[in-house]
Amino acid sequence: MMKAFLDSLTIFATFVTLCNTQCYFKPNTYFPNDVSNECKESNGVTHSLNSRWRTDNCETCFCSQEGIDCCNMVAKPVNYDTVKCEKILNKETCTYTVVEREDPEKTCDVSDWLV
Structure with a gap:
């Protein structure tokens, strides 16, 4: 009975930790008579209105009329x-592994993950 309670508590704590998402918003810059249907990233890349994409830094972004919303997707x-x-960080799978510095074949224990 106690083991089941502790297992449930561990699962709950994991969900609470994983729900702490880091997001940011970059508003669109408009000029007079601008009727743009896209968003522009700070590096100059444009995205069409209502589109979603994944960045090289493992963020998911969304282009709206107001601007770009991005959230970190890596624990x-x-x-x-x-x-x-x-x-x-494996940028292809957007996952971290924690390994020993002197022996990268050995993984290390991690007690918490933050998104």
Whole structure:
């Protein structure tokens, strides 16, 4: 009975941690008589209105009439041995692994993840 309770508590804590999403908003800049149907990123790349995309930094973005909404989609490892271990981001899968610095074949324990 106690094990089931602890397992449930662990699952709940994981969901609470994963719901802490980091987002930001970049408003569109309009000029007089501008009827643009797109959003422009700071690097000059444009996206059509109501489109979604994934950035190279593992964020999901959405273009609206008001601007660009982006949210981080990667759970970042926290509370691990940062001296013995390092986190490595796989930008293709948008996931982190935490491995030993001296032996990258060995994974490290991570007690919390932050999105």
